[in-house]
Amino acid sequence: IELRDKVDSIAESxxxxxxxxxxxxxxxxxxxxxxxxxxxxxxxxxxxxxSGEPDISIEDLIKKALSEFFNK
Numbered sequence: 001i002e003l004r005d006k007v008d009s010i011a012e013s014x015x016x017x018x019x020x021x022x023x024x025x026x027x028x029x030x031x032x033x034x035x036x037x038x039x040x041x042x043x044x045x046x047x048x049x050x051s052g053e054p055d056i057s058i059e060d061l062i063k064k065a066l067s068e069f070f071n072k
Contacts, residue, residue, distance in 0.1 A: 025050060028061045037069060045069070 032042035045068045
């Protein structure tokens with residue numbers, strides 16, 4: 001029973017972190033495409049930023065992505 005509790009706890013925390021970063025990624029890409037940026041470019045930039053900063057907030061992610069677009 002103790003092992004099951006530990007496995008359930010680990011699985012739950014993994015699901016939360018995975019779905020959280022997935023949502024942040026999707027929300028950032030959606031925000032950028034709604035601003036008129038190309039979806040494939042937005043996905044690449046967001047993916048690159050998240051690979052270096054996986055815990056970045058959605059606000060900071062969008063700001064950094066916009067900065068990347070302006071620097072191109």
